[in-house]
Amino acid sequence: MQQQVGQAARDAGMSPNEYIQNSAAPAEHLQALAAALDRLENDFGNWQTAWGEINRFQRINGDIVQPFSDDEPSLPVGFHSGRWGSLASFGARNYPGTVRRYGTSGNSFVAVVEFGDRVRALAVTAGGESGDPASPHFNDQAELYSSGTLRPVHYYPEEIDANAQETYNPGGR
Numbered sequence: 001m002q003q004q005v006g007q008a009a010r011d012a013g014m015s016p017n018e019y020i021q022n023s024a025a026p027a028e029h030l031q032a033l034a035a036a037l038d039r040l041e042n043d044f045g046n047w048q049t050a051w052g053e054i055n056r057f058q059r060i061n062g063d064i065v066q067p068f069s070d071d072e073p074s075l076p077v078g079f080h081s082g083r084w085g086s087l088a089s090f091g092a093r094n095y096p097g098t099v100r101r102y103g104t105s106g107n108s109f110v111a112v113v114e115f116g117d118r119v120r121a122l123a124v125t126a127g128g129e130s131g132d133p134a135s136p137h138f139n140d141q142a143e144l145y146s147s148g149t150l151r152p153v154h155y156y157p158e159e160i161d162a163n164a165q166e167t168y169n170p171g172g173r
Contacts, residue, residue, distance in 0.1 A: 043099040052076025068095040068102040075146035122150035
């Protein structure tokens with residue numbers, strides 16, 4: 001079915017999504033729905049599968065290109081592609097040997113900033129601030145990101161001083 005829609009879309013000079021939305025016949029819509037139900041049942045055992053079981057965040061090591069695996073720990077993500085209007089965008093797809101979809105594109109961070117007498121901000125970073133798996137900051141924000149929970153951003157010197165884990169003073173001054 002997917003190949004048929006893809007070819008029909010190419011023949012019409014449209015993306016597959018445009019074709020399905022604007023040109024597909026009702027029978028094609030039903031075929032696509034049946035194919036999606038079959039895939040969910042084959043991959044997950046039930047078509048009533050929570051999106052978070054399918055759409056996952058996984059950071060196994062510090063490699064730029066991650067080796068995704070359904071057998072390794074991962075977290076559910078409720079975000080989806082920015083193509084569908086999601087401001088907190090999470091682009092995920094299947095990888096060789098996986099049933100779940102793992103994200104590799106989208107927002108590297110999400111922030112909300114309030115401008116007033118004092119700037120106040122909340123944010124979260126996908127994964128963590130470090131690329132070193134040995135660092136405590138390699139994956140320390142993954143659960144916050146997964147749940148859409150934002151943490152305070154320390155902006156003013158007194159906030160930074162109160163929350164710094166360590167400081168560096170170049171030249172010892």
